[in-house]
Amino acid sequence: MKKSFKAFIAFIILVVTLLVPAQSVYAEDGSLDRVQEKGQLVIGTSGDFPPFEFYAEVDGEQQLVGMDMSIARKIADDMGVELVIRDMEFDSLIPALEANNIDMIVAGMTPTAERRQSVNFSDIYYQTFQNIMVQAEDEAIYDSVESLRGQKVGVQTASLQEQLAEQIPDVELMQLGNINDLILALQTNRIEAIVMQGPNAVAHAENDSTLYTFEGDFELDEEDQGSAIAMRMGEDSLAAAVNESLGEILDQNLIEEYLGTAGEYMAGTSEEDVSENFLGTYWTYFADGMYVTILISVISVLVGMVLGFLLSLMRLTKNVVIRFLASSYVEFVRGTPLLIQVMFIYFGAGVFFDLPALTAGIIAVSLNSGAYICEIIRGGLNSVDSGQSEAARSLGMSKNQTMRYILFPQALKNIWPALGNEFITIIKESSIVSVIGVSELIFQTRIVRSTSFRGILPLFITMLIYFFLTFTLTKILNYFEGRMNHD
């Protein structure tokens, strides 16, 4: 699953880079000039990783904070540009970098040999340590790598920890994309331990008394213990500027200060009263996510309806070429996963121009939904008795009038339940755009889970919100269905 996923991304990148004109940014290194001309440094991160990057309330607003964010801000300030932070899944960071969606990755990324082949790393700015996390009740049982022999151990997908965990004898690995899911798996006895980056493990253990963590006695390469900033290959002037800023940070010992600030934010979000008044603290996250989910769904369904209607007309026309084009589109879009379409549009467009993730997500979901709605409408139009169109035409009505006043209203009534179904599907499936960092409901849930150190409650609330959305929609659709029913 993971391999094929990576292969897909590699394929997309390959296709996309083949499309790029030869004199692209890779050809000559004007990378620092480019950033300064733009006046913006766009960094990518994965905001569920305290104390490096996580969300906290700053001046009444939810913002990404943490040690890495402080470093990024310092780098941007040194360059004299504005800092723009794009939050996305850790897995999506390198593809986003390669597709020019971001200028660099600041996400506690370890410069492994494998990664060094595809990206350019800065100097190491933080030496970290690697921990093992177990349940507090197992504190006496596990104390070393050897003690975990033959056990089931969780790691984050595509992480350094995944490689380290192989040092545990006869280990059985469970790979998940999200740290919070791993902790949940640990708490529900699906795994015995997690290999985690040290400071992150400590942060979790301090906020949850059911967890216990200790530094693991892994054999580590010097290189494997550090965090560095990733940039595109060949962008040496940018790397030089970054290294200069990092040098100042090390000289002035700013890391300590940054970590201290991060700790204060964490304390601010994890006080006792948070767990007592969970919704009161986090309802804005859910509300924001719900708003974005509704926005994506409504626009996508409307655009999808228009597109689907046009496509269905194209599929019903006599012209063979037009019919072929429309049916090819429908077959292709229906025959490929939405996940890939979302990434293709976001990363693909990023090579040519800066397409905001939300726009890319809406475009992808709209294009996808258009294909399905086309088939629904086509079926609906075919389901209207041919006598209806004959009667209208015999009265002298034109093709367009017949479609508009006679066929479409009747088709609409027939396809109403199927359209409603599609709308509900979109509300749920729009969650896929979270992979490119669109802050819809699932994405916000991920943030709440990492900032609140609560695994299940946010999931439950999100489930209720989705049900509320789809159930309300069903009721509205039923009302209109009733109004159309004259039989």
Next chain:
Amino acid sequence: MISVKHLKKSFGKNEVLKDINEEINQGEVVVVIGPSGSGKSTFLRCLNLLEEPTDGEIVFEGTPLTGLKEQNLNQLRQKMGMVFQQFNLFPHMTVQKNLMISPVQSKGIDKSKAEEKAGQLLKQVGLGDKLEAYPSSLSGGQKQRVAIARALAMDPDVMLFDEPTSALDPEMVGEVLNVMNQLATSGMTMVVVTHEMGFAREVADRVLFMDDGYIVEQGTPDEIFQNPQHPRTKDFLAKIL
């Protein structure tokens, strides 16, 4: 008024109309009879180009229909009302809207005038109280009377009837034939495909007998029903009378 020359129509390899020549005059009531599969309905549907002829010529009020542009064809169709076996009322509209949609949309007639006209026509077919009813609440006979009124709402010069009573329960046939009878008396030009020999005998000016894609024989009702000439006409009439 309608002139048909060497009309041919095939569906794939199946040649349904082989060589039809016919002249329909103003004010005439022409009834088309014949066994099923003889091409009666296809002939009627070719007259307003619901079926595109494979070959031949149809001239309506001096204008050749074949090869006409879409827009001009629509204008000519406005002058040719058609009534179908299955009524084909628009189920999502009230009876009144059924009568108003085409006058308002395709002829651009004022809404209030169209409303007034719809009311008159519905009274004329005995359904003055059904303005606000939806088609699904009507009986078959009522539906067909609405369909006739709907075609009349366009002020057509000719009315085409495609087996208008074949889908009706027997007790409802009479009310529809009555309306058609009235219409014939008022001088409307009508082409009627039907199995109602009684109607043909009483109302028709001319009866066409079709078989196997040809008009085999034609004449006044008396000539056809009392003294058929062609053996196939005799055979057909012997079977149904």
